[in-house]
Amino acid sequence: SWRAESTYQKQSAFAEDEKEFLKLAKKLRDILKLEEKVKAGESLAQNQLEKVNSKETLLKEVTALAGKLPGDSDVLEKTQDITALLPDTAVKGIERRRKQELERRQSREKKQEEERRAPVFMCRHDRPILSVCVSADG
Numbered sequence: 001s002w003r004a005e006s007t008y009q010k011q012s013a014f015a016e017d018e019k020e021f022l023k024l025a026k027k028l029r030d031i032l033k034l035e036e037k038v039k040a041g042e043s044l045a046q047n048q049l050e051k052v053n054s055k056e057t058l059l060k061e062v063t064a065l066a067g068k069l070p071g072d073s074d075v076l077e078k079t080q081d082i083t084a085l086l087p088d089t090a091v092k093g094i095e096r097r098r099k100q101e102l103e104r105r106q107s108r109e110k111k112q113e114e115e116r117r118a119p120v121f122m123c124r125h126d127r128p129i130l131s132v133c134v135s136a137d138g
Contacts, residue, residue: 015069018075021075024061025082028058028059028082031052032081034052059086063090066083066086066090067090071098071101
């Protein structure tokens with residue numbers, strides 16, 4: 001079949017860091033749900049308790065990954081619940097870095113637009129004219 005022979009590979013809209021951030025965010029949401037169950041008085045299995053105890057390390061990993069996210073990424077806006085768990089200093093640093101990257105991108109785009117609009121000198125010949133031919137009729 002032509003589908004089996006195809007070399008097309010679907011490209012994800014997310015970068016690798018964004019995918020990893022979303023995976024960790026899902027794990028943190030699971031932990032938050034388990035913590036709600038504990039508050040409600042339910043008892044947890046051993047593996048669930050281990051998961052709840054790993055919350056701090058997951059938060060550290062999420063904080064580190066949030067700093068690596070591309071400036072144009074909208075993952076942080078989509079995961080406000082997880083962003084709220086991050087330390088304020090980390091969030092401020094991330095926002096500052098993203099703002100700087102946005103400003104750099106805008107200035108680069110502005111510069112490219114100016115370069116496109118700038119007049120370009122074009123000579124008519126690539127090589128100098130060495131001889132001229134004149135026809136017999138004038």
